[in-house]
Amino acid sequence: MRLEVCVDSDEGMRAAVEGGADRIELCAALALGGLTPSAGQMARAADLPIPVHALIRARPGDFRFAAGDVEAMLADVRWARQAGLAGVVLGAALPDGRLDRAVLSRLREAAGTMSATLNRVFDLVPDREEAVETAVAMGFDRILSSGGAVLASEGTLALAATCRAAAGRIAVLPGAGISEQTVGALLECLPVEEVHSSCALPVPLDPRAAALGFGPPEPRHTSAERVRALKAAMARAQAARDARQGLR
Template identity: 40%
Template sequence: MAGKRLVAGRHSVGQGLQRTSTSISPQLELAVEDASGVRLAASVGAARVELCAALAETDGITPSIGTIKQACQVGLPVHVLIRPRPGNFTYTGEEIEVLEHDVAAALDAGAAGVVVGILAADGGPDVAALRRISGLAREQHPSAEVTFHRAFDAALAAGVDPAEALARLEHTGVDRVLTSGGKPHCTAGLQMLIRLVEMGRTHAPSVQIMAGGGVRLGLVPALLKSGVHAVHSSARTQDPATGTRANAADPLLAASLAAALAAGGYE
């Protein structure tokens, strides 16, 4: 269900892929909370970061404008999470106004893109709200990228048809969707990720599929084989005794993820 591109500045699914002489590898996006996290991401060769606040406590909310400005000074593309509160992804009109203002502020502060997720009353992506936000972002910064975050997984878990969800995103102006295949983590959602890549070719050819959620180094070969366009991780280690996760990325794990992705490209 390929659609006419509705928003100026829309990017193709080829953007964000690392090309070598013989293959194309999904690039790594790291989830970070500050400028030091951006510097770590740059040092391991990540393509970009998703900048958020309170990742461990809330799964991420919008960071402060000061944090955004500092992060954008590092030099790596920064995509800012725009999520005004924890909880569900169905927002009131006033909350959507907050989202719009935060998108504008993040881009003015130097962000290369924004990460949003808005669901309609029926549980699927809210096309009207997303089109408005994408349009406002590109009016302000024509090259801005827009990612739809794991609200997509909430939609799948609620029973929304994945092909329909992708088809909606095709008409919103978003560049990519972050998803674990509708499951708590990518290992459990791997078969759906494979299906989403296949369905995306027909229903959302302009939308990249980015795998994220519980990505472990051992899963990289399967993600490469799935054909996803990008891989997202916080690269935080977990204490097996307590089940708690570290507050920042582990440099060795981040470097290993980046190296595995770069070394294992798909044809």
Template identity: 40%
Template sequence: MDAVNIALELAVQDPAGVRIAREVGAARVELAQALALGGLTPSPATLELALEAAGETGPEIHVLIRPRAGGFHYDADEIALAVRDVELAVTAGASGVVIGALDAAGALDFDAVARLRDAAGEAAVTLHRAIDVTADPVATLDSAIALGLRRVLTSGGASSAIEGIETLRAMVVAADGRIEIMAGSGVNASSAAALAATDVDALHFSAKRNVVVDGAGGGGVRMGSAADGVGGYEVTDRDAAFAVRDALGL
């Protein structure tokens, strides 16, 4: 297939993921922790090492700012924490932040998002998938544009981007170049080309695989619950990341 003109953003949790993003030619990474929970704000040390892994010529580091799992309606303390995390991320050298907040009615919390935007200064600000749980993601674009945000990360209001593909097309038309539309959620090698054909500006994907941990200690004693660390953890899979790139002919 012919190569397409689209940016790639890889969601990663550690410096190893940043190095894979660099290999695959991603324009950006979204740096987070706990992607299994939808992503939370990473630690300052994680950001520091991610920036080192990216180096001068690697992908931009954009930090997810999300104080907790469980929805996007935050109280005053949580917004204050998120504002401080934005400031710390930008001061540390992040190129951008990924933010979002909803009000009690489930609409975009204009005042909270404005505070987070202002805390970012000149850094790029992306509205994350909080837009997908608003009543009308296409209409919510107007608020994001009014706030002066750089881009939105969206699945078109569906559980996966490929399921929301028609809404993604509508969002591209509604944006009309005023804000970037980045498709994300469940993006893989089988869906990448179809999503790119909607004319979104970027594809966001995690290329994750699960590392299974059996919970046995050095003496062969099995720990008793998930809280003890039994189960596994997710890492960025190099082959899966390259499969997405190859599917796009990049």
């Protein structure tokens, strides 16, 4: 059972590694849902002892990108590849919410042999089964999803349906608010082998910086202790799953 930890700082990368994460999703501005990390962050991440996947997202908001955004993201994918990162996390949508195959094809092609994750644009599509087929056809390795809910623990029915549609052809990576308290029930319902979490704790921001709009009043930062706790809870859930299968 693998744990992917999403981080948006050098400190977060170190905490993820220290806590025993199996993979990192590197972003900037997680408070905005995550944006493309800087070239400097990618270069530092390439030296880490675990695989790092860079989120490629030009701006906050929806996933309908203008031509200039797409060109910037193509350059970002090439930079991530040049830096030696293991993968990229991609997403793009049409005005009606369906996956934008034209843009995704260009981004996926630019990634070459890098691992590719379809990001939570999947949670906005009107037809999940159609989106699964598109992701499979385009060579994505996994789909990151909360089941369309604010928290993955509230989207288990949709996540289970996505797993059935995937039918082992593409991995489903549940994420959004997963913690050591909720992961057991989630893994009891879903036949997944990976989990995504920020493992973050709130850290108050200097009130003067918050007042000037430099950040949210209470940003969250990855905690090595939370990573360790989630890994331990996942191991217990895996043992329980193995025991249930042994009884069948």
